[in-house]
Amino acid sequence: MSLTPRLPRFLHGGDYNPDQWLDRPDILQKDIELMHKAHVNCVSIGIFSWALLEPEDGAYDFSWLDQVIERLWAGGIHVILATPSGARPAWMAQKYPEVLRVDERFVRHHFGGRHNHCPSSPVYREKVRAINTRLAQRYANHPAVILWHLSNEYSGDCRCPLCTQRWQDWLKSRYGDIDSLNASWWTSFWSMRYTDWKQIEPPSPIGQESNPAMQVDWRRFSTWQCKDFILWEKKAVQDVCPDIPCTANLMERFYKYDYFSLAEAIDVVSWDCYPAWHSGDDVAMAAEFAMNHDMMRSLKQQPFLLMESTPSLVNWKPVNKLKRPGMHLLSSMQALAHGSQSVMYFQWRKGRGGAEMFHGAVVDHDGRDDTRVFRDVEEVGQALEKLTPLYRKPRGKAKVCIVFDWSCWWAVDFAQAGRKDSMNYFDTVNMHYRALWEQGVSVDFQDTRECADLSGYALVVAPMLFMLPEGFAAKLRAYVEAGGHLLTTYFSGVVNETGLAYLGGAPHGLTEVLGLQATELDALYPGDSNALVLKDGRRFAIGALCEIPEVNGAVSLGDYERDFYAGVPCLTGNAYGQGMGYYLAAKVEQPGLNAVYADLVDALALPRALSDTLPEGVVATERGGVIFLQNYAGKACRVKLSQPYTNLLTGYPVSRELDLPVNGIMLLDK
Amino acid sequence: MSLTPRLPRFLHGGDYNPDQWLDRPDILQKDIELMHKAHVNCVSIGIFSWALLEPEDGAYDFSWLDQVIERLWAGGIHVILATPSGARPAWMAQKYPEVLRVDERFVRHHFGGRHNHCPSSPVYREKVRAINTRLAQRYANHPAVILWHLSNEYSGDCRCPLCTQRWQDWLKSRYGDIDSLNASWWTSFWSMRYTDWKQIEPPSPIGQESNPAMQVDWRRFSTWQCKDFILWEKKAVQDVCPDIPCTANLMERFYKYDYFSLAEAIDVVSWDCYPAWHSGDDVAMAAEFAMNHDMMRSLKQQPFLLMESTPSLVNWKPVNKLKRPGMHLLSSMQALAHGSQSVMYFQWRKGRGGAEMFHGAVVDHDGRDDTRVFRDVEEVGQALEKLTPLYRKPRGKAKVCIVFDWSCWWAVDFAQAGRKDSMNYFDTVNMHYRALWEQGVSVDFQDTRECADLSGYALVVAPMLFMLPEGFAAKLRAYVEAGGHLLTTYFSGVVNETGLAYLGGAPHGLTEVLGLQATELDALYPGDSNALVLKDGRRFAIGALCEIPEVNGAVSLGDYERDFYAGVPCLTGNAYGQGMGYYLAAKVEQPGLNAVYADLVDALALPRALSDTLPEGVVATERGGVIFLQNYAGKACRVKLSQPYTNLLTGYPVSRELDLPVNGIMLLDK
């Protein structure tokens, strides 16, 4: 199945704002010409066009959009059409102030910015439905339109009275009766017991903010609010035309909504990808964004779209550095390697004003097409056309699954324990991911929902699975029992899904699988140090956190080197059923993780994209039989290949002593 | 006199929250068993139980508390009973929003957190009195109850209209007429003159915050408000039963209330003690907490209770490191050495939820009693039983008195002068304290109230006594005149008790005692440096502040080394009457202070706990003839003793070449 049946091929294009240039038809005409030159086949339009589409309350004007779409279509360019809810017109804020958000200090905001509507507001919902419906009626049957782009980068939440009411209703439906909520939230602590749902206001720095269970639920509610709003938007367009799929552009490292849950509301996952290349360690950067790509693919376990990326630089980072030669192709191909079906940009053309007037674009203020940036974009466009056969070969299911769970992320974040600056769940998971990625091992992600399916994985990694629902613990047990390999770490299986600590010893439900029980969690100061000493004598530095396990059957694979728990096992293995349970008790730094996973990859004979030894910073990733050989080392590297390959982009055979330039990429076909 | 006549022995126990486990009678039963094992003899209960004791407005339910107390008493465990005002129930905030505080931006907070009632609110006061009265009526005569624990960690202030009215009334009663306030606050500056008491709002970042005199008075008022509220709470319980003493648990380094004043409202001082052990320099940490202990003892010049400490770690610091083996006994004994009559914990058992679910506890989530932490607690319990004879031997009056004054602290804090990051009054006093503590010299603290009594002290140290009331200056003069030794420093005697600068030259009232007058105060940048050069050539680094004295009779004991005031006296002595006035003009760093005080201790032959030379990091403190030999050096140390001692905990003789382990403690009995 294609993500975009009306244009079943790699998409190449980007956000396009013709509405900023309606008084310059020459520029609009020129754009289509330049798009051809850049091998662009589709653009996203209408993302912030509400004020122009509905210049007055109830008075719509689609004439300009009609023309834009016609002209694009005439030029052979397809369209991803946005609903405009990402920013409301000024007249709406003026006439219906309730559409504006109320912040965490219970202050209603004024008109401005974007992404700041109240998701509960009946007026806002009605206005959204009205315009979405009209857009669908007018354009859904237009052959140019291939995808709905719902709103833009959904984010944030609201604490207005309407949202507060919905929060209380949501809690009611979650907990049934208030005593159950009191028990789950442990409100006997600090006399927080509620006797009326109306007492439960959203968390706030000037109200309640110190109950971790409430905080996690607030994020769940916030996810539910957003999901409900997305479904509302989607229903409006699909009521008219159910055939065109809907996407929402997600964001990297996005904390505030559970994307596994949100993704259920959309047909296609797309996302906006902005690595800070050349900011120090491009290998680490590539590892982080490889994980982001894999996460996006895993949300629906299907290919995804790269909806936004920059052809050159962004303008909103503290340091906005240019992509060095080669990096644009390299990073675009990285997305494909991990499952993307597109390379799209923000933005096609720089506007003359506004907050993003200096954000990188295919076409700069000078309108030229002979620039370095334009040529880079052209090169990617040409490559995508050559790679058309790959379009039908998605990334296959991996043999390794990493558990990443948004509720766990929030719970770790609100847990007061350990060392505040070192708990970071996302980075911790990324360290485990990186150890596998560097070895060319493909990884899927799963969360702890009931639908999570661990079957078929040779290895399941669950770093810091602090919040472990009873059911998922059972699933993990069954998985190992049946022959699976599980690796988990310190600070796992500590609380249940409402955030209450398990009483029977941690990691809850896994102590037999692992053959140990966790006791004290020590936090080290920056000046402190300890190490994991493997049984063969290799020694690896430990970061900030050291848990002291009490072993009941597990075999030590490596011990603590120092302090009063010197000699206590730090890395263990335990045979359970047909499988094995591994436990890493400390926050071992990257080199140690790399060693631990290298041993595991060998032991389990996990498939690697390329079995040859690669220079540091050169990484191989496989998709559909094609090996994407990527050089993030910041220098030219020589790779020795043990078998012959064809260069997929040129068709020529590849030298067995291959020189990859700085930021080089080579697609090896067997 | 015992602090707790119904249980006249060292208390061992901690905060206990059976109200969190009412659905688990098995756990409540188990707790008593474990308390026995841990040699616990009392627990603090009811601290945050309001929502359970009064689940609806006016509807009380004491049945669960009846049972808890009965069960404890049946198990031989005494009770410290709390009044529940530290956190109000949600229904109260909902029904009477006026009980919630208004913050410094004049915003009323919503329900949440704790310690955030309005101390003026008649509704809140009435509700507090009602429940306190009922608690007293029901439990004061119960033999298990040994002490009232009023509320919990009183803190903060409120700027609601009611508090604003009380602030204006307080000012009226302090200044009589508004012209007197205008003169004292120097309101001719920046046209701040008030003509109506109603114009004087509490200080605020969105109102008046730049008048230092107002700021100091606001803190005095805030202290008065809290004291008045404590007296209100205390009256409620003591109207019913005047025999049971009242305490309030104070906090370390607490800036916002004048504890000397607050302590007048309670019968027993207790406090919550949370050093960050093993965070770098344990000697410095021990010196700071030794000062805290001595301060608590000095508040009422009587023994105190350690009301909270952790058996292992806390969960609210940026880095929550485990206490290393030995440290729990060592730090518990340190409290005793400085005058504590108890070792109590927060908390007995970890809750399953809430902000403190990971705060260290005697009993962890796994409910085990065979843990390192439990054994450490047991060891302390046993030691306290063995030390029972020491209970009747409080720390005696010291020969050295350090002046520490809360008004001065505030005044220094609001004074804009010198180097902002280096004025810190508390740390400055602690540096002087540490020089004496390291030598085993006992110290009392006094503030500048009229009741302060300097008689009997061989040395009075008054570091940075910026705010010096006329009467206390006279007291210091008389003290030296009569043969006392006074050491004071730069930035002393600058303003009177309302904050007006003295006009006649600083340090006001002491220029003859010291034989000099202060002139300019220089502040050094981090890259700058200077030194104090003593007359024998020893050279000690100076920190951020250098005052340039003009000597009129004083003898230089050491001069500035550099800059345009090189050669100007930096440390002076002056004979005055029968005594001596010493002056230290610069912020000399710790090694210099150690040298200065070592000379003084010799010169004045001040008594030391142990005259033997101790290894660095090993400190001796004396209480009731017993020498507490404490090793904070972070390594094992050998101590050579010049006379024989008995180990008080074992009864065995102590080797004259004594090896103290890391974090070792030895109680030497002559």
Next chain:
Amino acid sequence: MSLTPRLPRFLHGGDYNPDQWLDRPDILQKDIELMHKAHVNCVSIGIFSWALLEPEDGAYDFSWLDQVIERLWAGGIHVILATPSGARPAWMAQKYPEVLRVDERFVRHHFGGRHNHCPSSPVYREKVRAINTRLAQRYANHPAVILWHLSNEYSGDCRCPLCTQRWQDWLKSRYGDIDSLNASWWTSFWSMRYTDWKQIEPPSPIGQESNPAMQVDWRRFSTWQCKDFILWEKKAVQDVCPDIPCTANLMERFYKYDYFSLAEAIDVVSWDCYPAWHSGDDVAMAAEFAMNHDMMRSLKQQPFLLMESTPSLVNWKPVNKLKRPGMHLLSSMQALAHGSQSVMYFQWRKGRGGAEMFHGAVVDHDGRDDTRVFRDVEEVGQALEKLTPLYRKPRGKAKVCIVFDWSCWWAVDFAQAGRKDSMNYFDTVNMHYRALWEQGVSVDFQDTRECADLSGYALVVAPMLFMLPEGFAAKLRAYVEAGGHLLTTYFSGVVNETGLAYLGGAPHGLTEVLGLQATELDALYPGDSNALVLKDGRRFAIGALCEIPEVNGAVSLGDYERDFYAGVPCLTGNAYGQGMGYYLAAKVEQPGLNAVYADLVDALALPRALSDTLPEGVVATERGGVIFLQNYAGKACRVKLSQPYTNLLTGYPVSRELDLPVNGIMLLDK
């Protein structure tokens, strides 16, 4: 023309607050005696006296001020008389809350602080006019009064409904119709289009803050508001007596108002000057304040007054270090060298209370006149008397003009591009200024207003002229065409005066003058580096920003050393008409700028104050034929002079091998 016709000589004195001492006539009497001793000839009074002048609404009391002025005049001391609007009385805030400001979160502030009136409030304006009129009627004809000191350090802005209305009116008059505003603000971006002026609220962190064009206009409006208020104040006093000039004391590095525009409203520019001497690099500090002085002179292209400076230290910096011996004279003479007609202090005498009770003063709390500070002041007073002939010799017009434009400053600040921490416009201009100042080259400043006149300048420097109005670009073209030399840099000519990006290639309007066009702007991370390599091989480090120019005719004078643009020209020259256009594409660090400007000074034979080679840190500045030789090196320096001079302060000849002490100053007369 003299700035103060009634006292046509160098002014020496300072802010004086006799209203703080009305109950101490002895002190007031003593003050006059001390002023004589210090060679003080005038004082500023009444700056914050409103509460005393109008103690109740409409009830005035001038009796105390009558006496103060009489007594001063009798003592021969002249008076700079302030209007009291800098801080309103408490009764006014209580009775008319509308006079208080509303902040950027739309919260109205409470009484307190200073400089916080609403500039729109009709009540406030009426009260100001009433008291200003009465002051003028009573004192303008008094021979002691030489100047009006309007309010104090005008600053800030207000977002109350009245100010919002004026903001909308101002926009209406600027843009005419709302479509024009929409076009200029590029509101098609993010759906920000306005359809009603009432929708346009002031920028706010809880409203609109992300439109750079709006932000720049808000600052322009804010300047206009303040200017309008100044004109209102001025009219009140000059309606009564048009003869006495008006000043307002401006501030260093003041960002929020366009001082070129504001200065049009006043007769005399004066300013408050507070360098942080001895904080690390006194040469850099002197360079910054030299620029401040030159800027103040350039605002009206006429001499200015130093209205405030400290005789010793301030009290509001993080580190308040004493002026080292010599620095007071040196920094006072620096002001004169750059065009000041006065040396005035904040403050004459320290108050006993208030936020500035420890701010340096001529007379300290001890009231002494034998202090180091008093003697330093005396020395300056004597020097000013000796320098009387210089009073009639202002700084002449310079041969070099630097363009500094407030709108450009704001536009750069709100532009999201490059490297956030390195764009800083003020510091960038100061780096260029410093390179010229170190060589003794005099500099004027101009902004881009229509009245700016570039004729007569041999060199015009326009660093980072990001916002370049079309008309000013034409003026620069004509200037070069006619033989002028222009140097501009990266990030110039990017947007027009409303903030819209130019479409034809940057620097707009100057690509032919410069013989190149800018392409990409690269930002370096702190760890990155590059260098400018001049054609003779000299190599100079580049800071954070590298623009890549595309040369069309310009000659490279130096290239980039590294990265993918190695060898690309970084410094270029281009013959255009009779003149030359130079371009510096990167943020070259100070040593590189020094080298570039040294070459230019030679090439253009620009006049230098002293052609001799000076030791590093010794700087020569010329005024009226007198050379101010200033030693900021932090050590004694020997200067070799190639011709004979007279020491203007002593009349003696100067040695040809002159030893300048630390912080030494020598006035050389030919």
